Amino acid sequence: MPLTFDLTAPEVVDDPYPFLAAARDxxxxxxxxxxxxxxxxxxxxxxxxxxxxxxxxxxxxxTFPDAAPDETMAAFELIHVNSLLENEPPVHTRLRRLVAGAFARGHVERLRARIAELADRLADDVADAGVGGSPVDLIRYYAEPLPVQVIAELLGVPESDWSLLRPWSNAIVKMYEYRVAPEQRAEAERASAEFVDYLRGLVVERRARPGDDLISSLIAETDADGARLSEDELVTTCTLLLNAGHEATVNVVGNGVTALLGHPEQWAALRADPGLVPGAVEELIRYDSPLQLFERTATADTVVGDVTVEAGSKIAALLGAANRDPAVFARPDDFDVTRADNPHLGFGAGIHFCVGAPLARVELQASLTTLLRRFPGLALHDRPQRRPEFVIRGVQSLPVTI
Known part of the structure; x- marks a missing residue:
C-alpha cells in the first residue's frame, strides 16, 4: 500500500524518526x-x-501550477545545470577532478588554524551576549556565522562582504523542499542572480590578482586533458560550496548541540575526554542528519531492494532513516558519543560523496572543541525552535545559558 504520511506535517518535521521507523517495518x-x-x-x-x-x-x-506567466528561474537554473552535484559522468568526472585538484592545493590545512581562530572569536560574542546569565541564541551568535566565515575564507570573499552570503544561501536552499510558495521562489531567484553577479566580479579580480583562495586555485586548475572550468561552472561550484557546505555545517552544529544538551551525560563525557570529539562529530551527523532526502532518477530499470524503479522514475534515499537502521547501528535511537562503528551516510556515498567532507570535519571538530573549552557549563534555556522544513533539517534558534 502506498505511503501517505506527509513529510511536511509539523509532527513529522519536529521528530521524523518514529515515522521513518514505522515505515521501515x-x-x-x-x-x-x-x-x-x-x-x-x-x-x-x-x-x-x-x-x-x-x-x-x-x-x-x-514546474509550479501556481507560477505566473512571466515567472522565471533563469539564475537558479544556471547554478544547478552546471553543478557537479547535478551531473553524471562524463561531465561530473571532469568537474569533480578539477574541484578535487583545487582542494588538493592545501586549502583544508591552510584553514585549520584560521577555523579555530574564527570559532574562538565567535565564542567571545557568545560570552558577551550571555553576561549575567542572559540566554543566548547559539545559532545566531555561533553556529550560523562560523560556516559562513569559513566558506568566505575558503573562497577569498572579503570580510566586508561576509554578511551577504548567509541570506543568499538561505533563500536558495528553500527551493529544495517540496512545497515552495511563490514568494520563496522569487527570493531564491533574486538571491541566485545576486550571488552569480557577485561571484563573476570576484572571478575577474582573481584572474587579475590570484590569491591563496579556492577561486584562484579553481581558475588555475586543469585536469589531465587540459580542460578548464567554464566561468558558469566555476560560479556554480562556488554556490554549491556555500549552499551545501554552509547549510550542512550550521545544521550539524544546531542539531548536534541540541542533542548533546538534551543528553547531559554525553556532554559530560566529552568534557571529561575531549579526545572523543572526532567520533562525536560523526555521531552528531548520524543521530540527527542535516540532509534527510537525496533524489535520484533511474536511467534504466533498476532493482532496489524488492522493487523495480522504472526508467524515468525517481527514488530518494532517506538519509535520516538509513542512519537509524537497527540492522546497521546498535541501539540506533540512542545518542552515544563513544560509538565506534559508525558507517553513517551523512556525507553521501559513491561518486557524489561530499567533496568538502574533510573541510567540514575540521570545521565541526573545531566548533565543538571550542564550545567545550569555553563553555563547559553550557545548558539549554528553552526548547529549540526547529526549521519548518523536512529535507534540510535544522534548528532556527537554540537558546542556551553559558
Whole structure:
C-alpha cells in the first residue's frame, strides 16, 4: 500500500524518526503517492541508491501550477545545470577532478588554524551576549556565522562582504523542499542572480590578482586533458560550496548541540575526554542528519531492494532513516558519543560523496572543541525552535545559558 504520511506535517518535521521507523517495518523501499517517487527506509537501500550508476542526478527544471506567466528561474537554473552535484559522468568526472585538484592545493590545512581562530572569536560574542546569565541564541551568535566565515575564507570573499552570503544561501536552499510558495521562489531567484553577479566580479579580480583562495586555485586548475572550468561552472561550484557546505555545517552544529544538551551525560563525557570529539562529530551527523532526502532518477530499470524503479522514475534515499537502521547501528535511537562503528551516510556515498567532507570535519571538530573549552557549563534555556522544513533539517534558534 502506498505511503501517505506527509513529510511536511509539523509532527513529522519536529521528530521524523518514529515515522521513518514505522515505515521501515513495512518495507525497505516504498512508493509515496504525494511525492510521486520511491523512498528508501534502510541503510542498504539508501546506500544502493547513492552508489548505483543507473540511478543518476539528472537536473530538470521544476514546474509550479501556481507560477505566473512571466515567472522565471533563469539564475537558479544556471547554478544547478552546471553543478557537479547535478551531473553524471562524463561531465561530473571532469568537474569533480578539477574541484578535487583545487582542494588538493592545501586549502583544508591552510584553514585549520584560521577555523579555530574564527570559532574562538565567535565564542567571545557568545560570552558577551550571555553576561549575567542572559540566554543566548547559539545559532545566531555561533553556529550560523562560523560556516559562513569559513566558506568566505575558503573562497577569498572579503570580510566586508561576509554578511551577504548567509541570506543568499538561505533563500536558495528553500527551493529544495517540496512545497515552495511563490514568494520563496522569487527570493531564491533574486538571491541566485545576486550571488552569480557577485561571484563573476570576484572571478575577474582573481584572474587579475590570484590569491591563496579556492577561486584562484579553481581558475588555475586543469585536469589531465587540459580542460578548464567554464566561468558558469566555476560560479556554480562556488554556490554549491556555500549552499551545501554552509547549510550542512550550521545544521550539524544546531542539531548536534541540541542533542548533546538534551543528553547531559554525553556532554559530560566529552568534557571529561575531549579526545572523543572526532567520533562525536560523526555521531552528531548520524543521530540527527542535516540532509534527510537525496533524489535520484533511474536511467534504466533498476532493482532496489524488492522493487523495480522504472526508467524515468525517481527514488530518494532517506538519509535520516538509513542512519537509524537497527540492522546497521546498535541501539540506533540512542545518542552515544563513544560509538565506534559508525558507517553513517551523512556525507553521501559513491561518486557524489561530499567533496568538502574533510573541510567540514575540521570545521565541526573545531566548533565543538571550542564550545567545550569555553563553555563547559553550557545548558539549554528553552526548547529549540526547529526549521519548518523536512529535507534540510535544522534548528532556527537554540537558546542556551553559558
Amino acid at each position: 513495512e518495507g525497505s523501499v516504498q512508493w509515496h503517492d504525494g511525492l510521486g517517487m520511491w523512498l528508501t527506509f534502510t541503510h542498504a537501500a539508501a546506500n544502493a541508491v547513492l552508489r548505483t550508476r543507473s540511478l543518476g542526478r539528472l537536473w530538470a527544471p521544476r
